[in-house]
Amino acid sequence: MLTYSFVDIGSKKLYEHLYECIKKDILDGNIPSKTRLPSKRAFAKNLGVSTVTVENAYEQLLAEGYVYSVPKIGFFAADIDTPLKSNAVPKMSAAAERAQKTYFADFVSNQTNPKKFPFSVWSKLMRGVILDKSAELMQNSPYNGIDELRIEICRYLADFRGISASPEQIFIGAGTEYLYGLLVQLLGYDKRYAVEDPGYMKVYQIYKSNNVDCTFAPMDENGIDIEYIEKHNADVLHISPSHHYPTGKIMPVSRRYELMGWASKSDNRYIIEDDYDSEFRLMGNPIPSLQSIDVSEKVIYMNTFTKSLASTIRISYMVLPPHLINNFYNKLGFYSCTVSTFEQYTLAAFISNGYFEKHINRMRNYYRKKRDFIMSCINKSSLEGISKISEESSGLHFLLHIDTNMTDEEVVASARKNGINAVCLSHYFHSIPCTCAHTIVINYSGIEDDRIEEAVSRLANSIKK
Numbered sequence: 001m002l003t004y005s006f007v008d009i010g011s012k013k014l015y016e017h018l019y020e021c022i023k024k025d026i027l028d029g030n031i032p033s034k035t036r037l038p039s040k041r042a043f044a045k046n047l048g049v050s051t052v053t054v055e056n057a058y059e060q061l062l063a064e065g066y067v068y069s070v071p072k073i074g075f076f077a078a079d080i081d082t083p084l085k086s087n088a089v090p091k092m093s094a095a096a097e098r099a100q101k102t103y104f105a106d107f108v109s110n111q112t113n114p115k116k117f118p119f120s121v122w123s124k125l126m127r128g129v130i131l132d133k134s135a136e137l138m139q140n141s142p143y144n145g146i147d148e149l150r151i152e153i154c155r156y157l158a159d160f161r162g163i164s165a166s167p168e169q170i171f172i173g174a175g176t177e178y179l180y181g182l183l184v185q186l187l188g189y190d191k192r193y194a195v196e197d198p199g200y201m202k203v204y205q206i207y208k209s210n211n212v213d214c215t216f217a218p219m220d221e222n223g224i225d226i227e228y229i230e231k232h233n234a235d236v237l238h239i240s241p242s243h244h245y246p247t248g249k250i251m252p253v254s255r256r257y258e259l260m261g262w263a264s265k266s267d268n269r270y271i272i273e274d275d276y277d278s279e280f281r282l283m284g285n286p287i288p289s290l291q292s293i294d295v296s297e298k299v300i301y302m303n304t305f306t307k308s309l310a311s312t313i314r315i316s317y318m319v320l321p322p323h324l325i326n327n328f329y330n331k332l333g334f335y336s337c338t339v340s341t342f343e344q345y346t347l348a349a350f351i352s353n354g355y356f357e358k359h360i361n362r363m364r365n366y367y368r369k370k371r372d373f374i375m376s377c378i379n380k381s382s383l384e385g386i387s388k389i390s391e392e393s394s395g396l397h398f399l400l401h402i403d404t405n406m407t408d409e410e411v412v413a414s415a416r417k418n419g420i421n422a423v424c425l426s427h428y429f430h431s432i433p434c435t436c437a438h439t440i441v442i443n444y445s446g447i448e449d450d451r452i453e454e455a456v457s458r459l460a461n462s463i464k465k
Contacts, residue, residue, distance in 0.1 A: 065252020248391025
């Protein structure tokens with residue numbers, strides 16, 4: 001029976017400590033792959049903790065791919081390759097028309113609720129910036145952003161995403177779309193870029209607008225297909241391992257290490273990690289970033305405050321590997337930072353004073369209640385018995401699988417007639433056929449609270465068996 005000490009764990013929660021102990025033993029090979037872990041009840045009794053503690057630890061390990069479960073049998077250690085050491089690296093469209101139409105409820109948009117923005121705190125901080133930073137506000141921002149904001153982002157990443165980075169690695173920009181364009185200039189127009197299929201079409205459009213070779217790489221149950229990217233000579237991968245959109249899947253750690261191994265085979269290979277709405281994992285701890293296990297300086301981490309604060313706050317950032325910092329300065333240092341100094345100082349104060357953490361915690365609780373209410377409405381509607389919900393814990397959307405003879409196009413058209421903007425998972429596939437028909441992607445962050453019940457009712461009435 002596995003045994004761990006819970007002495008001197010500080011403020012760490014019991015299940016977090018247990019999760020870290022088991023994770024370390026799996027990575028170190030002390031728990032070989034396919035080893036069955038103790039039952040939750042027996043393990044809890046042996047450790048002198050509650051069954052809930054063991055259950056929460058197992059669930060976090062399961063979510064990150066360190067273990068897998070066999071129904072009615074138990075949990076088993078996953079087969080995980082150890083990471084490579086750093087010295088091992090060798091030398092008017094239809095979409096526009098839909099956007100213009102007004103719907104009673106929109107399950108496609110992923111905008112945030114404007115009523116939840118902390119206006120009073122933000123305005124107070126803005127006044128403070130004007131009074132205390134009047135001289136600094138009249139100075140041009142460094143090309144990579146003001147020091148104060150980059151320092152605060154580093155602290156946040158270390159505390160909440162397990163990323164160890166220096167302020168010099170942080171680059172601020174007005175939206176991730178702008179930063180993607182800079183990355184193409186930095187990494188080279190001669191590279192072949194690969195995006196996930198299914199995936200967010202806009203990412204592909206950004207790369208194509210920069211006149212680079214871009215391909216859709218199919219995904220299996222664990223993430224992007226490595227055989228495909230090897231066969232098609234991809235150089236740069238754009239992926240969202242902690243919460244894929246639209247499938248909601250979390251890339252297991254075994255595939256993450258496979259990708260790190262792929263990237264380390266060539267100096268020209270890089271992985272762009274899009275940490276899409278990672279703050280809003282609604283069960284367990286946030287999934288560790290891919291960058292946090294990168295020992296070969298191959299991962300470029302991307303995130304934004306658009307989802308966590310407001311869709312109109314166009315402040316994003318990327319974390320470059322140390323060896324790319326001088327390259328960026330020499331090639332692109334002439335660019336001015338595209339975010340106003342005023343906004344940067346305000347956001348820096350918002351983070352440093354603890355308001356950002358409080359806001360995230362408050363919004364996580366709000367979205368959890370909102371998601372639960374939507375799911376309860378679905379279960380009380382005519383969809384009960386012909387639908388199944390999945391991927392509801394990883395972010396601000398989930399999948400609704402419908403048992404119906406209607407085609408996906410008919411489902412979407414019928415919903416729109418009833419004032420509901422909806423989209424199916426099949427519509428996110430680009431170069432490979434979808435094998436998951438009749439699955440609606442439910443984005444719920446922007447749905448007004450007082451319209452949820454009616455919106456679900458209209459959606460249910462749109463679907464016939």
